[in-house]
Amino acid sequence: MTTDAPTIALGATPGFVVQLDRFNGPLDLLLHLLREQQIEISDIPIAQIADQFLGVIHELGLNQAADYLDMASRLVRLKAQMLLPRRSEEEGWEDPRAELVRRLLEYQQIKEIALWLQRQADRRALQFARAFLPAPPELPPPPLELDIVELLAAVERVISGIPSPVLHRVVARPLNVEGATMRIETLLQESAEISFREALGPNPTIVDVLSTLLALLELARRGLLRVAQDAPFAAMVIRRESPLAAD
């Protein structure tokens, strides 16, 4: 966290200390700002609060804070809307802050429930359950529970976890090992021995060379042919082998 002196409106509020992990999100931070200054939710001075909010997230260097930035931009938009001239008696004018007020109140309610849950959990934590268990009686294994909904949720998690570059990578000329394998097998049916150049076929590209090489290695591993080179840098010779009985 930056040790720079607080900027903007924050310095004007003595004893105002903000820590990121104290807040559970932008709404929480907003509520904190309002409470600090005893501002009513129903009548937020948007211009002032927007500046303070921006000041805080700036000061905290909230890089991972897309949620905070989103709220900041909403506040700035609201601030602009509030500056638009209007006649106070204008019919049908809706306070641009209404949506924010509704969200803050709703969130405030959730915080109240969360506090209640916390107290309840704290009270429950005062009681310990049985921890030392004598050798448990042999129970038959209970039936496992699994359903399609769970499985599909897992599928979605997996898919969302696959890095996208892999998913969109398009290779214009894929290696064609199967094609090369078939070509070599056909050639070897016709003659017991062929050269590497023959195996490559007419007008080979670099992709064809790679495909052929991989096909040769695989066929050699399966014992279907043997690759030999009589001297260093000599031409590669491919000889047919009878397939192993075990394969």
Added chain:
Amino acid sequence: MNPLSQLIEAALFSAPRPLTAEELATLDADASLADVRAALDELKELLDFGQHGVELVEMAGGWQILTRPSLAEAIERAQFTARTPRLTGAALETLAIISYRQPVGRAEIEEIRGVSAGGVLRSLQERGLIEVVGRSEALGRPLLYGTTPSFLELLGLRDLADLPRADELMIALHPHGAAATGPDDAAAYVEAES
């Protein structure tokens, strides 16, 4: 102690989770549910009256023997048992939303809290406090979450009806939201915070 209470005490003593009256009834083929309830009453009274270190507690739809809250400090200090770690603020808020709105989808949770919820939902699921209870009919058929019996156990609640009712909360939301709210709500807000 009557034989059924004795059996129930032994069973509850050795069970690491609450047992329902129906499960306890399987201890004795001749015992009715009413017998089990009477035996539970007797056991509860005996443990309380005899000032035992443990007590009978009803929670999560069942019964469990737990140590008395007043002894927690001494037991913890002696380091025989550690208290369960507290939930984070984010986890509590998410649980608050799910427990009141279940079944509820991730989008609604994120809308209310104003932050993304993926990580919290996963960790609550891993702790067994929430589970997927279905899929919404909405676009993309998003997963819907609900609370589990372990959630009730963690809070020592008998069932979801033990949660405070909406009208018992200090901030009671009007059905149509902000348009209907006035200074009264703001006052309630200040009070709730204190």
Added chain:
Amino acid sequence: MNPLSQLIEAALFSAPRPLTAEELATLDADASLADVRAALDELKELLDFGQHGVELVEMAGGWQILTRPSLAEAIERAQFTARTPRLTGAALETLAIISYRQPVGRAEIEEIRGVSAGGVLRSLQERGLIEVVGRSEALGRPLLYGTTPSFLELLGLRDLADLPRADELMIALHPHGAAATGPDDAAAYVEAES
């Protein structure tokens, strides 16, 4: 029951192992070893005399509270449905990949999930959800996994073709697929995501 006996009962109940008299003495700074022994005697007598379902037992140099042996049979016979175990997130994700990609090798699963899969595969195999269905022709001839009939049974499916959205998800879960194929698969992937 005197306060020390009460404390000892709670500690023995909640400790994960038998406790020695010395350990129990740390519960109360004012208690001597003699006090602890006297309290243990009182607790033992109370549990025996009151015909409780549990008793105080000294063993392995320590003390523990255990259910009475005479009750063991009834407790064993009783049907305490152990809470149905659920698969962990990692197990579910691995199962998801196998169900849509089978036969599939460990390397491919690890590539898709980005973490090692050995432990999860073993436990899924032990639960009878997956099995080895063959060996790949690839280097090292790795084992290939597929789902079992009990996997289908658990989900209430007649066969694998009954899996929802089989076509699109099989493609979306194919890590090499995207490389070897063209825009069609990318489209299918996008569709599966929406």
